[in-house]
Amino acid sequence: MAHIGLFFGSTNGATAAVAQQIKAKLDADLATPGAEAxxxxxxxxxxxxxxxxxxxxxxxxxxxxxxxxxxxxDRVFEEFDALDLTGKQVALFGLGDQAGYPDTxxxxxxxxxDKARMCGAQLAGAWPTDGYQFNASWAxxxxxxxxxxxxxxxxxxxxxxxxxxxLEQVCREFGLIDPFLSxxxxxx
Numbered sequence: 281m282a283h284i285g286l287f288f289g290s291t292n293g294a295t296a297a298v299a300q301q302i303k304a305k306l307d308a309d310l311a312t313p314g315a316e317a318x319x320x321x322x323x324x325x326x327x328x329x330x331x332x333x334x335x336x337x338x339x340x341x342x343x344x345x346x347x348x349x350x351x352x353x354d355r356v357f358e359e360f361d362a363l364d365l366t367g368k369q370v371a372l373f374g375l376g377d378q379a380g381y382p383d384t385x386x387x388x389x390x391x392x393x394d395k396a397r398m399c400g401a402q403l404a405g406a407w408p409t410d411g412y413q414f415n416a417s418w419a420x421x422x423x424x425x426x427x428x429x430x431x432x433x434x435x436x437x438x439x440x441x442x443x444x445x446x447l448e449q450v451c452r453e454f455g456l457i458d459p460f461l462s463x464x465x466x467x468x
Contacts, residue, residue: 285331287321288340289352294432295342295375296322298443302338302373305447310456324352328359336454337368337401339427341392342375347384347418349391357395366400371450372427373405378414379434386429390418393426403427404453407446411438 286303290296303318310317318338321330331337342350349357374389393403406424409417412431419425428446430439451457 283316283334284318284336284338285321285334286318286338286340287323287326287328287331289323289342289350290340291342291344291350291352295340295350298373298375298430298439299340301443302340302447305444306451309447310451322352323356328356328363331363331365331368335368336456337365337370337396338450339370339372339392339396340374341372341388343377343381343384343386343388346381347387349388353388353392357391360395360399363399365396368401369404369454370396370401371405371446371453372396372403373430373446374419374425374427375430375432376417377433378412378431382413382415385412385414385417386419386425387417388419389425389427389429393419405446405450407442407449411435 284306286299288295288299299320303320306317341353344350372389372393374386376386378385397403403426405427407428408424409420428442432439
């Protein structure tokens, strides 16, 4: 069974709620009955060195104001510099407001992705920019974000579909599910 560390920061609870949804879905899909596939860590309460025992990591961050890190991530951000994440697979999700901040949409996702890469991590879960309306984002690499972007302010109805599609993609990229079985099970 895969054991995934999910680290998030949440000011008003939206990122924590998405982290709980991810945990529930992955525990249901990957864990044996009575076990957990995902362990949650609020970065306000844990040191980032808690990431080290995990081969698979999911990091969740929201963007605040004009492209800034969420405050708990901001407080621990320098801890990244002491981490060796070589060989670890990291998927990222971020929350942003494309209507309120169209020029810095989900920028914080880039900052966390960049630090993870600098520490040797291999990123997974790039997500298409299709369906979003924004002017600029540092989290974009070509036609994809560096991870899943959720906009609970303007597109909350799209969150379940985006989350399910992204989690299936991440599990495939992590090598936790057989892509053939995944396709076979979703056919009518």
